[in-house]
Amino acid sequence: MLNKSALVYDDLMQKIDQEVYELGTYLPSENQLCQLYGISRETGRKALGLLAENGYIQKIRGKGSLVIEHRQYEFPVSGIVSYKELAQKMHVTTENLVYSFESPVALPVQAFASLGGEVKPVPVTAIKRVRIIDGEPDIIDKDYILTSVVPDIPKRAAADSLYAYFEGELGLDIAYATKEITMEPANSEDREQLGLDKGAYMAVVRSVTSLADATAFQYTESRHRADKFRFRDFARRTK
Amino acid sequence: MLNKSALVYDDLMQKIDQEVYELGTYLPSENQLCQLYGISRETGRKALGLLAENGYIQKIRGKGSLVIEHRQYEFPVSGIVSYKELAQKMHVTTENLVYSFESPVALPVQAFASLGGEVKPVPVTAIKRVRIIDGEPDIIDKDYILTSVVPDIPKRAAADSLYAYFEGELGLDIAYATKEITMEPANSEDREQLGLDKGAYMAVVRSVTSLADATAFQYTESRHRADKFRFRDFARRTK
DNA sequence: AATATAAACTTGTTTAGACAAGTTGTCAAT
DNA sequence: ATTGACAACTTGTCTAAACAAGTTTATATT
CATH class of the missing domain: 1.10.10.10 (Winged helix-like DNA-binding domain superfamily/Winged helix DNA-binding domain)
Known part of the structure; x- marks a missing residue:
């Protein structure tokens, strides 16, 4: 209610x-x-x-x-919306290919480092996925989730929807995220997974997601084919 | 007050x-x-x-x-912030080179077309500028401003700050904007103005700005060197 | 007919109060 | 020492009321 x-x-x-x-x-x-x-x-x-x-x-x-005219639902960057939620609203067929799953693994993730201190390895679950949209592999998602917050992630959750698992099954209260978009040349992993030529560019969205108690628990690097990437935003002028 | x-x-x-x-x-x-x-x-x-x-x-x-940790002030996309405002907060030296100025000129601008109708030419002021940041030309801005809303734009306003002119001198009440970010290959104008090689990529931000009475009056195409482009966003999860 | 005035609408801001619900520390009983 | 109940804090939601300020319409005056 x-x-x-x-x-x-x-x-x-x-x-x-x-x-x-x-x-x-x-x-x-x-x-x-x-x-x-x-x-x-x-x-x-x-x-x-x-x-x-x-x-x-x-x-x-x-x-x-x-x-007033309202933006249509757009691709996976605006706001915090899970892939599954977006795919449903946009009426596209998406597949989700998990090609790497390590849990637990100790990795030095910058986003989880304490302020000013050096970046120490922390236990995380590391998941790499390829998003296939209307039959074409367009996006690589790399997720790193703190083991201290989510001890165990079933593989079916990775193949289905991490957000649905976090919120629906674990009852986590996801509150906000900071995102950064940059443009970078495709690396060999990009080219291999998405079938791209040399010289291809990627739109890279790096984000840190936090819970309602302000603990950052998830770092995501989302790498999009440049020619398929589009981000829409609505902004109000503040005075 | x-x-x-x-x-x-x-x-x-x-x-x-x-x-x-x-x-x-x-x-x-x-x-x-x-x-x-x-x-x-x-x-x-x-x-x-x-x-x-x-x-x-x-x-x-x-x-x-x-x-909580707050994003530092970032590049010219997040929210509606004018160039001059941003340059001041970021403590960088910026120059503003107006290399084309046409007023009035009739152009078919998609953003100003009525719904469903075809795109007719409308009278606008068309301004093209190169933004030079710390001595390096990084961005091309192309602005199209409806003559029916702003009849006359002095060239000094284009060289200084359009926003300051609209708000400060004309008393326009700028309310909101829709933006779209895509990645596109550099065209010959990009390469010429910014001194780029063939095969270079651009981050293109297209935006439509509206007043408090909901009239769209400005269309901007902002073309950024890919390697200099960065966009940061803070988003809350809505339920 | 044109103009000024007033009334009746609209949204914008602020207040004071009530109750719900989550967190923390105290204190008593066990 | 552990537990449980309670009080005192915190934020979340909702209400009713008042006044300011912008827009529109009707009315009366000129």
């Missing part, structure tokens, strides 16, 4: 997606939302604030909440 | 940056903030919510607001 503002957010978001509220029109006013959902104004405003933040609406003082 | 919650946000943010509140420690509790700033709890919570959203803190129920 979610809270009221989240329920209102979901409902409005769905109705925008289904064009019950069409692009270029206004949502019901805040007072109308109070009556429609039986909530207080601040609760409705919390839902509207989330919609604005995520690019569904633009609030205009004195007028209302205007439905 | 900003509102109270924004003032509290700014103050806390600065104190985190200056390590008055250190990484790994907790901010004053919400009730303490009420007393410290003479505000109500909800006002303080609004400031804390913004800090959490922007990756400064992690709120932990029952414990407090933990200061």
Whole structure:
């Protein structure tokens, strides 16, 4: 059972997606939302604030909440969304080929190093996967998960969805991630796994994922074929 | 004069940056903030919510607001930040070379086309600039600004900062932007302006910027040398 | 007809209070 | 020494109310 503002957010978001509220029109006013959902104004405003933040609406003082053009669901970088979740929303067929699985193994992972100290080897589960999208291998994912947080990862979880295992089965509360995108020449592993020529480029997304108690527990290096990579973002100007 | 919650946000943010509140420690509790700033709890919570959203803190129920590692200021993609603003925060020397300026000119810009209709030529100001960072030309920016919104752009504004001109002098209220990052081979214009070899790759950021009344008025194509490009992002998991 | 005014809407900000729920330390009973 | 209950903290959610400020419409005045 979610809270009221989240329920209102979901409902409005769905109705925008289904064009019950069409692009270029206004949502019901805040007072109308109070009556429609039986909530207080601040609760409705919390839902509207989330919609604005995520690019569904633009609030205009004195007028209302205007439905604006919204980015379609895009590929695997925007926000924290698991592969499986994305594939479902995008209606593409994806396969997941685990070609390396080591557990436990001690590796010096920069992301898990304490501040200022040197990078010591820590026990992790190391997983390497190739993502096959519509029959074509496009992405290599290398995951390093702290053994101290997740002692054991069944191989079926790696082949299916790590996030579903962490959240659904272990009850971990995944809160946030920092990501960095760079462009780098393909290495021999890239070329081998994805069948690329020499001189090919890769979009590399490195990310550190943390739980609600702020412990960083997962480091991921996601290497995308440059010609297939696309990242979309919605940003608001802060003053 | 900003509102109270924004003032509290700014103050806390600065104190985190200056390590008055250190990484790994907790901010004053919400009730303490009420007393410290003479505000109500909800006002303080609004400031804390913004800090959490922007990756400064992690709120932990029952414990407090933990200061977490925050991305340093990064390259010109995250959020809507003007070049000049970024250069100042990053302490790098930047130059701005305007090598093409056409106004007004009728161009068919996809971003300004009405929904579903064909792409008709519209009057815009077209500006092409090379960004020179620490003495090296790294980025080409191509801007197309709707003449119907901004009738006239002085050349000094293009050489200095378009944002400063739009916001400071014209009083435009810039609200949000959608961005798309792709990787593409360098074209002849890229190679010529930036002095690149054949086979070089570019990170291309295409963005559409809109005002507070939701009118899209600026389309920008920003082409970065691949080896200099870096994009950092902070994302929260939504449930 | 044109203009100014006022009323009725809209969103933006802030307050004070209540209750729920997670965390921590104290203190008493075992 | 261990356990259990409780109190005192923390954040999370929600409400009702007030006032400010921008937009629109209707009305009265000129």
